[in-house]
């Protein structure tokens with residue numbers, strides 16, 4: 001099993017550029033933009049063709065590099081509405097759970113032999129504007145069927161049983177594509193599972209960090225007359241001390 005490539009360091013200035021460029025993008029494109037910056041040796045075409053599980057493992061590594069291993073999340077209890085905090089570890093979430101680079105699998109079901117591959121960013125983009133979830137799932141699955149013997153009509157929806165089997169196969173082929181976390185509410189004892197999406201979580205962390213950097217630039221430029229470039233090239237520790245002194 002091949003190890004994942006290591007992400008490059010993203011400087012404070014590069015993080016601001018990243019946020020500025022991607023803020024208005026769709027979440028799928030934000031994820032690809034982050035990966036392009038963090039893995040400059042991999043082309044955007046290659047990144048877009050990675051399975052979502054592989055994409056998300058790379059994003060977890062980027063989170064680890066930029067913000068540390070720990071993820072602090074917050075969610076409202078669906079039963080009583082109490083705010084609940086939870087902690088996750090990027091390295092634990094990114095641990096290999098099967099094939100590191102899932103490509104294809106052959107599945108026998110519904111009287112046919114199906115060759116399926118896990119969905120990638122292009123597949124998700126192709127169905128992103130479909131408002132009907134059931135139709136979107138069928139479209140996604142159709143894209144992920146590389147071949148079927150005997151040949152079936154492309155346009156007809158698959159029988160529900162076949163669809164279920166193929167979707168289950170895809171979930172085991174690319175187990176990192178959907179990460180569910182178990183939560184339970186201290187206030188009302190309700191337990192449930194929630195889907196954790198590293199792509200949107202990481203982007204919101206990038207947004208928060210970018211806004212904080214802009215505030216720091218604002219404070220230090222006013223206090224000391226330094227340029228944005230000077231301020232962003234300070235180490236985070238030094239920048240934070242100067243901000244404290246400027247505000248005291």
Ligand SMILES: [Zn+2]
Nearest residue numbers: 077080185188
């Ligand atoms: Zn509750």
